[in-house]
Amino acid sequence: MTASHGEHLTNLTLSVWRQKGPDAAGAFESYRIDSISDEASFLEMLDVLNEKLIDEGRDAVTFDHDCREGICGSCSLMIDGQAHGPQRGTATCQLHMRKFKSGANIVIEPWRATSFPIIKDLMVDRSAFDRIIESGGYITSQTGGAPDANLIPVPKPVADAAMDAAECIGCGACVAACPNGAANLFTAAKVAHLNLLPQGQAERHARAESMVETMDEYFGSCTNHGECEAACPKEISIDVIALMNKDYRKAKFANRKEIARS
Numbered sequence: 001m002t003a004s005h006g007e008h009l010t011n012l013t014l015s016v017w018r019q020k021g022p023d024a025a026g027a028f029e030s031y032r033i034d035s036i037s038d039e040a041s042f043l044e045m046l047d048v049l050n051e052k053l054i055d056e057g058r059d060a061v062t063f064d065h066d067c068r069e070g071i072c073g074s075c076s077l078m079i080d081g082q083a084h085g086p087q088r089g090t091a092t093c094q095l096h097m098r099k100f101k102s103g104a105n106i107v108i109e110p111w112r113a114t115s116f117p118i119i120k121d122l123m124v125d126r127s128a129f130d131r132i133i134e135s136g137g138y139i140t141s142q143t144g145g146a147p148d149a150n151l152i153p154v155p156k157p158v159a160d161a162a163m164d165a166a167e168c169i170g171c172g173a174c175v176a177a178c179p180n181g182a183a184n185l186f187t188a189a190k191v192a193h194l195n196l197l198p199q200g201q202a203e204r205h206a207r208a209e210s211m212v213e214t215m216d217e218y219f220g221s222c223t224n225h226g227e228c229e230a231a232c233p234k235e236i237s238i239d240v241i242a243l244m245n246k247d248y249r250k251a252k253f254a255n256r257k258e259i260a261r262s
């Protein structure tokens with residue numbers, strides 16, 4: 001049973017991965033939290049731990065965070081072996097201590113993925129995602145000022161699918177949860193939200209080819225485990241991967257024809 005609303009959890013043990021730098025050996029260290037409100041967020045609980053460590057003259061635990069409201073994708077923790085912890089559709093910063101119970105031993109690790117090397121403690125380097133976006137996750141035409149919303153009609157199901165894909169916050173949970181360390185859900189979400197909309201059509205084939213091939217340089221291959229969808233804090237469907245694969249196949253034909261013509 002988890003704690004009920006408004007209670008305090010007591011006697012928590014945190015097993016936290018500590019690593020001084022990218023090349024240093026890491027190890028778990030145990031810390032005790034005597035009492036914490038079940039209304040505290042998981043990151044607030046780590047703030048409490050860090051205040052305690054600083055008071056004791058010890059090194060605070062390094063972890064990524066920014067918006068703390070599920071928007072930026074910075075927070076990135078494996079909690080008891082699950083990316084973002086035990087609550088589905090929830091980023092670490094939105095997870096509350098009421099999901100745990102008094103006396104629990106909570107294991108906290110950084111994202112587990114070769115493509116996301118550890119910088120320090122719980123913070124990893126996710127710049128491999130930036131390489132994918134740089135390779136095609138944009139539109140190059142001049143967009144000018146915001147046009148009237150009805151200037152380019154977009155069917156509602158298409159707009160909905162594009163906006164669902166655009167919910168991706170780039171946190172990397174999909175990669176961390178995947179046994180192959182694949183980034184297909186992330187890449188497919190970024191491809192889909194542009195390739196579905198009229199504004200994305202001019203570069204559709206070039207985008208699909210370039211982003212998939214950049215993804216392949218840095219990440220493992222997708223074998224349809226589906227762990228990515230289960231871990232995604234925005235619950236993005238793996239259907240976008242099918243769409244990306246279809247666009248990639250079409251791109252290989254279309255781009256080949258363009259090369260032959262040139």
Ligand code: FES
Pocket residue numbers: 064065066067068069070071072073074075091092093094169
């Ligand atoms: S801190 Fe921004 S999504 Fe969690």
